[in-house]
Amino acid sequence: MKIRNKIIALIISLIAIPTFALAKDGPYAGVKYAKIDVDYKTVDGVDLNQVFPTDFNAWDLHLGYNLGNGFFEFGYINSNKESKNLGSTNFGSVTLSANTSLDFDGYRIGAGYNFPVSKEFVIKPFINYYEIDLSASGTLTVTSGSTTVSATSTVSGTDTMIDAGVGFDYLVNDRTKISLSYARTLDSLDDTNKVQTLALSANYQF
Numbered sequence: 002m003k004i005r006n007k008i009i010a011l012i013i014s015l016i017a018i019p020t021f022a023l024a025k026d027g028p029y030a031g032v033k034y035a036k037i038d039v040d041y042k043t044v045d046g047v048d049l050n051q052v053f054p055t056d057f058n059a060w061d062l063h064l065g066y067n068l069g070n071g072f073f074e075f076g077y078i079n080s081n082k083e084s085k086n087l088g089s090t091n092f093g094s095v096t097l098s099a100n101t102s103l104d105f106d107g108y109r110i111g112a113g114y115n116f117p118v119s120k121e122f123v124i125k126p127f128i129n130y131y132e133i134d135l136s137a138s139g140t141l142t143v144t145s146g147s148t149t150v151s152a153t154s155t156v157s158g159t160d161t162m163i164d165a166g167v168g169f170d171y172l173v174n175d176r177t178k179i180s181l182s183y184a185r186t187l188d189s190l191d192d193t194n195k196v197q198t199l200a201l202s203a204n205y206q207f
Contacts, residue, residue, distance in 0.1 A: 025175075026067055031204035033061035037080070040194045049192060053103050053137065054083035061109075067206065074111040078131070080104050096144040107133035107159075115170070123170040127182075131162045133190065162196060163188040176206045 037057040041049030063076030082104035089098035113127030138155040166184025173179065179202070186196045 025206070026069065027206060029065050029067060029204050029206040031063050031065065031202055033063065033076075033200050033202035035059045035061060035078075035198050035200040038197045038199075039190075040196070042192050042194055044192055052085070052087070053101050054085045057081065057083050057103075057105075061200070061202070063109075063111075065204070070115045070117075072113055072115065072125075074109075074129075076109045076111065077106070078109060078133075079106040094145055098142045098144070099140065101137065101139045103135065103137045105133050105135045107131055113168070121172050123172065123178075125168045125170060125180075126165070127168060127184075128165040128187075129163065129184070131164070132159065133162065134159050135190075160190045161188075162186050162190050164196065164198065166198070177204070179203050 035058070037059055039053075039055050039057070041053060041055070043049065057080045059078055059080040061076050061078045063074045065072055065074040082102050084100055084102040087099040087101065089096055091097075109129045109131045111127055111129040113125045116124045116126075118124060134157065136155065136157040138153055140151055140153045142149060142151045144150075164184040164186045166182055168180045168182035170178045170180045180200075182198075182200045182202070184198045184200075186193075189195055
């Protein structure tokens, strides 16, 4: 009974939030710069955080639609290619070195709700579903004197994930806003424990 009463009280408090003027219903477009942190799993005794890059920079271009205080988005995300140096080993005059690289791109569908706290500031919880194409490569380099030979192997695949988070919007005017957001996966990519995203974005409503 107490839990039910708390839920009812929470719903009433949300309904009672003052409704300041938000952007009108309609489409908008935006761009987002994201810092993405990946925490990998340990697979067959190998900590993949020691094998693949963990920090990525990515851009997200998206279209959305405001409907009441809710919103829906469709976006395209593309990361920079990041590399990790696995070190080198010397065998006499021969040096073996290795590195890996990883990049990704894909699409997301998102939705959320705007909770205005003033005429300029909005808090917005949101959720996203992603379909991501990943490309990973590993390079082994052998150096002896002035001679260098390299061999590279590349693998690619498609995976999905779901993340959720909260954003903080500043309404510049009735058409433009800038946002800071944080998200963490609810259903992460294969061989990862979690993916966290810190992002800065700007949106313009038509």
